[in-house]
Amino acid sequence: MASSYTLLANLRAGRCSNTAEVRLLRSWEARNINKGGELISVDMLFIDENSTMVQGSIPALRQLQFKNRLAEGSIYTLTGFDVVRSNPMFRLSDSTFSIHFNEGTELEKLSTTVRTIPTELFRFRTYDQLRELANTGKQLPDIMRELCQIRSTITDRIPGAQRVMLSLRLESGTVVCVSLFNSLAPAFHSKLDSYEREPKIVLVTGVNPKIVAGKLYLNGTSATRVFFDSETAVGNDAFDRQD
Template sequence: MTKVFFSDLKTGRCSSVVEARLLRFWEAKNVKRGGELMWMDLLMVDVNSTMMQVTISAGRLPQFRDRLLAGAMFSLSGFDVSRCAQNFRLTDSSLMIRFSETTSFQLLTEPDSPLPEEAFRFRNQQELIGLANTNTQLPDIIGEILSVKSTVCDPPEEKNRVMVTLKLESDETVTSTMS
């Protein structure tokens, strides 16, 4: 099977293989029906740091639930690609993956390429205002980028680092280091 990246996906059935890291997952429940489980949402990132929303329906969940481990790397194939509902879009991609009856979801112990351990999504103020009153989840952290410093060197003798200083809503300042 051909290996592809999230950015290569088109709507329809995909038989190609994507290698990705599972960043997070959570249950989507119907509060109007007593908390009935509807599906499981996953957030995955590929080798190009492209994030993709993945959904496993409640009916298919018993087949995959015991394999869900945040931080683990997976090989994924035989899934459906569809458009995201604008109000429930979790990533910059307009597409999402849905597990189907042919989905293969295998733990990778040694991926072909190193997979990022985290991914970030930055939004400008206008995008945040556009989310107001839409019943969409807001970003985890809201802040203003005050400065960005980098220790990138060629050739890298050791890990390169980027430091971002954020001013949060509460007027606290935090510095995040990414390497």
């Protein structure tokens, strides 16, 4: 008997035998930096036709089963997964539930669909909201603003941990610093080199707000992705307005 269709907003705790049709927005590896970068899980963000965004997680022991089938932007049917309460810390979605893959989970990529599923969704916060979240570890929001300056320990040949600092100007004129550490730093440089010019608009996902000496900093995390100018629809709108 075929399973019935369900929306992400209708998920309830327990094993879900119904089928959700979703788009994979982004995926990344969560690693334990205290254990030499040991893989904990492969995490991701799903979105459905109602713009409900839910975080998903594949345990390290099962990641080989699905890893080569994950393509960001593609649409999938997802069946036989566990629905659990979202971790109240470092949340990337407003949903109270998250999806965990188990031994019976089925993930099938679709070539076409009759449903209209958004291609992107971001959780932007105002400057005041970012300050309220700072040092709480509750949310990992997104930010998109005009790029003012790039500072880098890589290009400046400063010894020690690799780091890139992006200064972004908010609409109020306030400048905030986004820090990209470790593997995020060379990944940013590789992207910048292929872009062949300095971007005007930068969008950074999954940042962790911190206040140090009274100043707001936004630190990159394993869920952080960086987009330039017109790489996203929302970025394209901001880029056009700036021009």
